[in-house]
Amino acid sequence: MAQYHLTTPLAGDAIRQLRAGDEVLLTGTIYMARDAAHKRMIELLERGETLPVDLRGQIIFYAGPCPPKPGQIIGPVAPTTAYRMDPYAPAMYEYGVKGTIGKGPRRDMVKEACMRYNAVSFAAIGGLSAVLSQKVRGVEVVAYDDLGPEAIRRLQVEAFPMLVAYDAYGGDLYEQEIAKYRQLP
Amino acid sequence: MRTVHVDEIRDTVARLCWEACYYLPADVVQGFKKAEQEEKSPLGKTIISQLIENAELAAGEHMPYCHDTGLAVVYAEVGQDVHITGGAFLESIHAGVRKGYDEGFLRKSVVGDPLLRVNTGDNTPAVVHTEIVPGDLVKLTLLPKGGGSENMSAMKFLLPGEGEEGVKQFVLDTMIAAGGKACPPVIIGVGIGGSFDKVTAIAKEAVLREVGQHHHEPHIAKLEADLLELVNKTGIGPQGLGGTSTALWVAVETYACHITALPVAVNIQCHAARKKSAVI
Numbered sequence: 001m002a003q004y005h006l007t008t009p010l011a012g013d014a015i016r017q018l019r020a021g022d023e024v025l026l027t028g029t030i031y032m033a034r035d036a037a038h039k040r041m042i043e044l045l046e047r048g049e050t051l052p053v054d055l056r057g058q059i060i061f062y063a064g065p066c067p068p069k070p071g072q073i074i075g076p077v078a079p080t081t082a083y084r085m086d087p088y089a090p091a092m093y094e095y096g097v098k099g100t101i102g103k104g105p106r107r108d109m110v111k112e113a114c115m116r117y118n119a120v121s122f123a124a125i126g127g128l129s130a131v132l133s134q135k136v137r138g139v140e141v142v143a144y145d146d147l148g149p150e151a152i153r154r155l156q157v158e159a160f161p162m163l164v165a166y167d168a169y170g171g172d173l174y175e176q177e178i179a180k181y182r183q184l185p
Numbered sequence: 186m187r188t189v190h191v192d193e194i195r196d197t198v199a200r201l202c203w204e205a206c207y208y209l210p211a212d213v214v215q216g217f218k219k220a221e222q223e224e225k226s227p228l229g230k231t232i233i234s235q236l237i238e239n240a241e242l243a244a245g246e247h248m249p250y251c252h253d254t255g256l257a258v259v260y261a262e263v264g265q266d267v268h269i270t271g272g273a274f275l276e277s278i279h280a281g282v283r284k285g286y287d288e289g290f291l292r293k294s295v296v297g298d299p300l301l302r303v304n305t306g307d308n309t310p311a312v313v314h315t316e317i318v319p320g321d322l323v324k325l326t327l328l329p330k331g332g333g334s335e336n337m338s339a340m341k342f343l344l345p346g347e348g349e350e351g352v353k354q355f356v357l358d359t360m361i362a363a364g365g366k367a368c369p370p371v372i373i374g375v376g377i378g379g380s381f382d383k384v385t386a387i388a389k390e391a392v393l394r395e396v397g398q399h400h401h402e403p404h405i406a407k408l409e410a411d412l413l414e415l416v417n418k419t420g421i422g423p424q425g426l427g428g429t430s431t432a433l434w435v436a437v438e439t440y441a442c443h444i445t446a447l448p449v450a451v452n453i454q455c456h457a458a459r460k461k462s463a464v465i
Binding site: 068075123127130133173 | 246248290291292304333366367368415418421426455457
C-alpha cells in the first residue's frame, strides 16, 4: 500500500493511481456537506438546475463541525457516517465529484459509481475530531447557511490524513481487512 | 426537607455538558490503552493510538473530543426529601443543556420536528430520565449520545426458549450489521428483560457502567465476557477497518419480565464514550 501527498484538484490520473488501502495526505480545497445539504443538492440536480457551489472535480467531506472557540479557525471536526449519503452519492459522482471523505462501509451502489465515473471514496478516522481540526487552515460557509452545522463549507486543509476505502477499480478496504481478522465459523 | 434552587440544577447540567465532551473518562482511555496493546491489526493499532492522542489533545486544549457532541441524555436521581424551588425542574435541565452547549462551543445536533427537520439551534430538548430515590440529594448524569452509534442500536423480542444463545446471536448480528458505521472500538450496552420500553432504557444505562467493571451476578458477568470475546472475533476492528478490537467492553443489565417474553436491546456506544456525573 502506497503513501501519497496529493494536492487538489485531483486530476483523473491521480484518481487512477489510487488503490484501496493507500494512505493519502491531502492538501488544498475540500467542501464540507452532509445529509441536509445533499438532499437539497440532489433536488436541484433532478430538476436540472445549477448547484449553489460548483463541485465538479472537487472532493466532498461528509462532516459537520463544532462551533469554533475564539481564536480557533474551526471547532473539532471529523467525518460522519458515509452510508447515509449513499443514496445521493452516485448522482454526485455522475455530476463530477471526484472524491468523498466519510467513515464506515458503503453500499455497492457507491463502489459501482466510483468505477463508472473514475472516482474514489476516502475514509478518515471517525471521532478523531480534535486532531483533524488542526489540519484545517481556513474555512468559510459558501451555501445553505441556514442549515447551521449542516451548511456547505469550503475548507483549506494541509496534510489531511485519509485512506482510500473504495478505489476506481472496485477495491474495498473494509471487506478486505475484516476478512483477515474474522475468527467466527 | 432540603431545598435546591433550579438555578443550581441548570448550572450543574451546563457544566456537565462541556466537561463530558472535553474530558474522555479515565476508564475509557484505559480501555484504549489495553486495546492498543492487544490489537492484532497494524492499521487497527495505529487507529487506537490516534484515538489516545486525540483524547489527550482534547483534554489539554479543553475542546470536544468528537465533533458530534450528541443528543443530551440526562439522568436525574432526585431524593424524595428534596424540595426544588425557583421554577420547573424539567425546564431547568433543558436550560442547563441550552447554556452548556452554547458556553462550551458544542455542536447543536437536534432538529425539532423529526420530519420537518429544522435545527432547534440550542441542542434542546434533552432526553431526561428522572427517578425519585431515598435521601435529600440530587444526582445528575450527562450522557452526550452520538448519532452514528445510536443509529445502529436495536431491540428485539426473543422467544423465552431462545435463552442465552438467542441473546448472543442477536448481539452478534447487531454488531455485524453496525460494522464500521458505529465508530468502533465501541462499548456495548445490553438490556435483557423488562418490557418494550424498559429493555432499551437498561441497555442505555449499561453504557454508563465503567469499562472493566462486570455485573455483580456471576452468570451475567460470564455472559458479558463471552459476548466481548465473540464480538471481537467478528474481525470488524477499529473503525471497521479490520482487527481484533471491535468492542472495548460489554455491559449487560437485566430486569424481571413477563412469562411470555425475552426482550433484548443493544445500545451501541461509539469510542467517544462520554459520561459525567455530579451530586448537588
